[in-house]
Amino acid sequence: MTTLLIILVIVLVLIVLLQIALTSDFINFIKGDDDEEGKSKFQGTMLMVFLILGFVSLIWSVFYFKGRFLPAPASEHGHLIDMNFDLALLFTGIVFVVTQILLFYFAYKFRYRKKRKAYYFPENNKLEVAWTIIPAIVLTFLIVKGLNSWYAITADAPEDKIVFEATGRQFAWVLRYPGVDGELGTLAGRDKVSPTNELGIDWNDPSSKDDFLANDIVLPVGKPVEVKIEAMDVLHSFFLPQFRVKMDAVPGITTRFWFVPTITTAEMREKLGDPEFNFELACAELCGRGHSSMRKVVTIVTPEEYEKWVQEQTPYSQLVGAYEQKSQRQTAENANNTTVQNPEIN
Amino acid sequence: MSDVNTTMEHTHSEADHHAHEAHHENFFTKYLFTMDHKMIAKQFLITGIFWAIIGAFFSVVFRMQLGFPNADLGWLTPVMGRWLTPDGTLDPNFYNALITMHGTLLIFFVLTAGLSGTFANFLIPLQIGARDMASPLMNMLSYWFFFLASVIMFASLFVPDGPAQGGWTAYPPLSYLQGQGMTLWLLSLTFFVASTVLGGLNYITTILNMRTKGMSMFKMPLTIWALFFTAVIGLLSFPVLVAGFILLIFDRSLGTSFYLSDLVVNGQFLDKGTGSPILYEHLFWFLGHPEVYIVILPAMGIVSEVLSVNSKKPVFGYRAMVFSILAITILSFLVWAHHMFVSGLNPFVGSIFVLFTLLIAVPSAIKVFNWIATIWRGNVRLNPQTMYAIGFVSMFISGGLTGIFLGNSTIDIQMHDTYFVVAHFHIVMGVAAFLGMFAGVYHWFPKMFGRYMNRSLAYMHFWVTLIGAYLIFWPMHYLGMAGVPRRYYSFDAFDAFSQFAGMNAFISIVAIIVFAFQLLWVANFFYSIFKGRKVQESNPWGATTLEWTTPIKPGHGNWTGEIPEVYRWPYDYNKNGHEFIPQTVPMEEGELEHEETPEPEKVS
Numbered sequence: 014m015t016t017l018l019i020i021l022v023i024v025l026v027l028i029v030l031l032q033i034a035l036t037s038d039f040i041n042f043i044k045g046d047d048d049e050e051g052k053s054k055f056q057g058t059m060l061m062v063f064l065i066l067g068f069v070s071l072i073w074s075v076f077y078f079k080g081r082f083l084p085a086p087a088s089e090h091g092h093l094i095d096m097n098f099d100l101a102l103l104f105t106g107i108v109f110v111v112t113q114i115l116l117f118y119f120a121y122k123f124r125y126r127k128k129r130k131a132y133y134f135p136e137n138n139k140l141e142v143a144w145t146i147i148p149a150i151v152l153t154f155l156i157v158k159g160l161n162s163w164y165a166i167t168a169d170a171p172e173d174k175i176v177f178e179a180t181g182r183q184f185a186w187v188l189r190y191p192g193v194d195g196e197l198g199t200l201a202g203r204d205k206v207s208p209t210n211e212l213g214i215d216w217n218d219p220s221s222k223d224d225f226l227a228n229d230i231v232l233p234v235g236k237p238v239e240v241k242i243e244a245m246d247v248l249h250s251f252f253l254p255q256f257r258v259k260m261d262a263v264p265g266i267t268t269r270f271w272f273v274p275t276i277t278t279a280e281m282r283e284k285l286g287d288p289e290f291n292f293e294l295a296c297a298e299l300c301g302r303g304h305s306s307m308r309k310v311v312t313i314v315t316p317e318e319y320e321k322w323v324q325e326q327t328p329y330s331q332l333v334g335a336y337e338q339k340s341q342r343q344t345a346e347n348a349n350n351t352t353v354q355n356p357e358i359n
Numbered sequence: 360m361s362d363v364n365t366t367m368e369h370t371h372s373e374a375d376h377h378a379h380e381a382h383h384e385n386f387f388t389k390y391l392f393t394m395d396h397k398m399i400a401k402q403f404l405i406t407g408i409f410w411a412i413i414g415a416f417f418s419v420v421f422r423m424q425l426g427f428p429n430a431d432l433g434w435l436t437p438v439m440g441r442w443l444t445p446d447g448t449l450d451p452n453f454y455n456a457l458i459t460m461h462g463t464l465l466i467f468f469v470l471t472a473g474l475s476g477t478f479a480n481f482l483i484p485l486q487i488g489a490r491d492m493a494s495p496l497m498n499m500l501s502y503w504f505f506f507l508a509s510v511i512m513f514a515s516l517f518v519p520d521g522p523a524q525g526g527w528t529a530y531p532p533l534s535y536l537q538g539q540g541m542t543l544w545l546l547s548l549t550f551f552v553a554s555t556v557l558g559g560l561n562y563i564t565t566i567l568n569m570r571t572k573g574m575s576m577f578k579m580p581l582t583i584w585a586l587f588f589t590a591v592i593g594l595l596s597f598p599v600l601v602a603g604f605i606l607l608i609f610d611r612s613l614g615t616s617f618y619l620s621d622l623v624v625n626g627q628f629l630d631k632g633t634g635s636p637i638l639y640e641h642l643f644w645f646l647g648h649p650e651v652y653i654v655i656l657p658a659m660g661i662v663s664e665v666l667s668v669n670s671k672k673p674v675f676g677y678r679a680m681v682f683s684i685l686a687i688t689i690l691s692f693l694v695w696a697h698h699m700f701v702s703g704l705n706p707f708v709g710s711i712f713v714l715f716t717l718l719i720a721v722p723s724a725i726k727v728f729n730w731i732a733t734i735w736r737g738n739v740r741l742n743p744q745t746m747y748a749i750g751f752v753s754m755f756i757s758g759g760l761t762g763i764f765l766g767n768s769t770i771d772i773q774m775h776d777t778y779f780v781v782a783h784f785h786i787v788m789g790v791a792a793f794l795g796m797f798a799g800v801y802h803w804f805p806k807m808f809g810r811y812m813n814r815s816l817a818y819m820h821f822w823v824t825l826i827g828a829y830l831i832f833w834p835m836h837y838l839g840m841a842g843v844p845r846r847y848y849s850f851d852a853f854d855a856f857s858q859f860a861g862m863n864a865f866i867s868i869v870a871i872i873v874f875a876f877q878l879l880w881v882a883n884f885f886y887s888i889f890k891g892r893k894v895q896e897s898n899p900w901g902a903t904t905l906e907w908t909t910p911i912k913p914g915h916g917n918w919t920g921e922i923p924e925v926y927r928w929p930y931d932y933n934k935n936g937h938e939f940i941p942q943t944v945p946m947e948e949g950e951l952e953h954e955e956t957p958e959p960e961k962v963s
Contacts, residue, residue: 016431016434017434023871023872023875027875027876027878027879027882030816030819030879031816031879031882031883033815034813034815034816034819034883035813035815035816035886037815038813038814038815038892042892049740049742052741052742053739053740053741053742056741056746056818057741059822060741060746060749063822063825063826067829071833074833074834074837078834078837081837081841081858081859082836082837082838082840082841083773083840083841084841084855093769094769094770094772094773097767097769097770098764098770098773101763101764101767101770102764104763105760105761105763105764108724108756108760109756109757109760112727112728112731112756113753113756113757115731115735116730116731116734116749116752116753116756117749117753119731119734119735119737119739120734120739120741120745120749123670123734123735123736123737123738123739124739124740124741125738125739125740125741126738129738130738130933131670131671131672131736131737131738131932131933132672132736132737132933133672133673133932133933133934133935134672134673134675134732134735134736135673135674135675135676135677135930136675136676136677136678136679137675137676140676140728140732141676141679141725141729144724144725144728145721145725148720148721148724148725149721152717152718152720152721152763155717155763155767156713156714156717156767159713159717159767159768159769159770160710160713160714160768160769162769163706163709163710163713163768163769164706164710166769166772167706167709182623183624183625202621203621203622203623203628204621204628204630206623206626206628208626213623245622245623246532246536246622246623246624247530247531247532247533247536248530248532248533248636250701250775250776252776252842252844254773254841254842254855255842255855257772257773258772259701259772259773259775259776260701260703261701261702261703263635263636263637263702263703264532264619264620264621264622264636265619265620265621265633265634265635265636266620266635266637266703268703289854290854291854293853293854293855295842295844295853295855295856296844297775297776297777297844298530298776299455299525299526299530299533299846300533301455301524301533301536302451302452302455303451304455304846304847304848305451305844305847305848305849305850305852306849306852308852308853
């Protein structure tokens with residue numbers, strides 16, 4: 014009912030505006046004077062008012078959102094990204110303020126007057142060269158800075174990294190850790206996926222044995238971490254906003270991203286004064302119906318806590334009884350092989 | 360003697376014949392299957408308006424979901440039907456359908472066909488001095504392919520599992536996994552591309568071959584330059600999109616796997632080998648990025664023309680403007696992978712695209728400075744088309760500058776696929792292109808329909824649109840910096856994203872108001888066609904270009920007599936004491952062309 018009323022009010026307002034506009038144009042027409050000067054003056058003044066109010070609201074909005082946009086980065090390379098952001102903001106900010114002011118001010122200042130003569134000024138090569146070269150120099154600077162950071166961020170991870178695997182599927186992340194041996198077992202192929210082998214792990218690889226699946230991401234502070242990103246069905250994107258980490262999960266290929274967390278969840282909670290605070294993992298590539306529900310909590314702990322946590326986990330192979338099953342299955346497979354192979358030999 | 364007589368009679372009867380034809384056009388040949396470029400332009404415009412209303416309505420519905428997630432939309436059931444769950448909320452699948460269709464409709468059907476289609480058809484023959492397009496038949500086919508694409512797209516809204524839901528980019532494997540809606544979507548866009556290619560070929564041929572006497576390339580108005588390069592971009596990039604779509608159709612219907620590798624969907628294993636969706640991303644963005652220039656270049660051309668005519672001052676740096684459009688055209692083909700910095704692309708390849716992407720800011724900056732220099736010391740009539748044009752420049756600055764953030768791969772790691780991107784492209788190619796289009800429609804309305812649009816309504820519409828657009832899209836930058844991802848049905852699951860609920864509600868309210876005012880523009884448009892004030896003079900804005908030398912309501916063929924000859928460039932405003940000198944006025948003895956104008960210091 015309220016909605017209906019709101020719509021009705023909007024429609025009525027529109028009709029009223031329509032009528033006012035039609036009448037005012039009609040009156041102008043009847044009076045026969047098209048007060049071009051007056052209209053230009055009014056619109057020019059409006060442009061100046063808009064310019065000033067616009068800048069006031071812009072400043073206000075920065076304070077309104079203070080601390081919420083671009084939250085302090087929680088990773089080492091995050092500072093590089095934010096440094097580039099600030100640089101770009103500085104230069105574009107200057108250009109933004111200057112060009113917007115000139116645009117609106119010129120429109121106001123040089124608005125139509127009956128007696129004014131416009132100045133025939135078709136071109137000036139010096140000016141053109143100046144405003145080609147200056148942006149080019151500024152952009153070169155931004156490109157060099159940006160690419161330096163880009164190569165640093167996308168360089169190979171250090172040797173002592175911790176690797177874990179995040180697999181996107183509709184609509185959850187499956188997280189696999191390498192277990193105590195620090196090595197992720199290889200994947201045997203998606204055709205091996207079954208209710209007891211969610212990812213298609215190769216049980217013949219000995220390093221698979223102690224791999225475990227985790228409900229949430231737990232990582233130690235101050236250590237390089239490499240996430241190996243996989244997708245099972247459609248495109249997903251592994252996104253940790255506070256850590257400035259984003260990389261698509263692509264079916265058929267493995268993508269990687271490495272970073273160093275710089276603050277633990279406990280420290281962050283204290284810093285923000287928010288005991289409920291959690292870092293989060295989100296999906297940033299449209300993946301279907303449940304796209305907005307692919308959340309995991311990311312907990313950053315001290316290295317000691319991390320070691321302890323790893324020790325406490327139950328390997329996935331043990332949970333699904335992979336090795337008991339495997340021995341049975343192998344017997345069965347051997348039997349099959351003999352039956353299949355025999356006719357060929359004969 | 361008798362010979363002369365027969366010849367004269369012959370000529371006479373031929374002229375008669377033409378007049379005869381013109382008089383006996385019936386409804387179908389005049390309004391539907393017309394080959395008159397002006398009528399085809401109006402067909403594109405009105406079809407574009409139809410799709411703009413639907414596309415914008417979709418955005419209002421999903422803004423309701425984002426701003427008021429628990430609102431009861433039950434009252435929309437008569438329109439939305441199955442798209443709503445029984446308790447009146449929007450179904451997530453249909454939310455995805457809404458964002459997909461909103462993007463597809465506005466980018467392709469409104470801002471490509473509706474903008475390029477309208478102004479290329481309308482202005483090219485009129486401004487270069489031709490009686491019609493090089494091939495009026497192909498031109499007609501171009502519209503009817505577009506119409507067919509529209510019908511199929513409209514039909515896809517009603518299939519049982521809903522229209523396409525994979526985003527306007529339709530990345531596989533998600534698009535592979537969808538139903539009939541996606542099939543129709545692909546089919547529709549294939550016809551759409553056929554329309555664009557037919558149109559583009561025609562525009563290029565017409566501009567190159569059919570210019571009137573004296574109209575050298577560098578005497579063409581900037582609108583024509585912009586439309587020319589737009590057509591070139593479209594002709595080179597749209598076929599690649601179709602190639603990409605055809606492979607996707609093969610994957611969906613014929614069992615190939617260009618884009619698919621082994622998948623497990625809902626626990627079901629799909630044996631697809633080792634294709635890659637990255638291939639699709641490359642093919643898609645090879646059109647997808649030039650597409651934004653297809654959208655913005657015509658608007659730039661319109662704005663250059665409108666600012667110059669109404670400032671009564673030559674457009675500043677005409678040649679620089681032409682060469683910057685050329686530079687944009689070339690660079691537009693070398694930047695596509697900046698949409699793929701975090702797609703798993705080799706970082707080195709990414710860095711090449713950073714270079715070209717940031718380079719494209721240079722010609723864009725030149726254009727902005729030139730527009731500002733154009734109004735400097737002008738005599739600027741702040742009529743609605745000028746206001747729209749100023750709005751365009753303001754929006755283009757705001758949205759263009761955020762492109763410098765996104766084109767930098769390092770910053771893009773954080774901003775990719777967030778509301779920062781949404782804000783960027785809506786401002787720079789959505790709102791800006793629309794403002795350019797509004798400027799063009801208001802400016803050429805007298806030529807199209809022989810009447811004026813209502814001026815007070817246009818002012819109201821302009822202000823609400825400009826202020827509203829900033830209020831809607833400016834806050835989205837902050838949301839994006841905080842990481843709020845786009846295409847989310849709901850932010851409830853995430854602490855980091857749900858904190859902006861109040862802002863989302865605010866954005867939605869403004870969006871609804873702005874939508875309502877677009878309807879006011881539509882009302883103004885249709886009212887003015889029939890009831891607007893009649894045009895009395897043939898050159899109401901005091902412009903120099905050829906379209907204003909035609910009769911007030913030109914028939915098919917545009918000029919009643921000879922096509923006028925052109926002697927000068929189109930921007931002789933306030934030269935030697937004349938407010939404007941039409942292109943058809945011969946150069947006076949000793950008069951210098953604009954290139955040879957003395958430096959301003961020496962003028963005084």
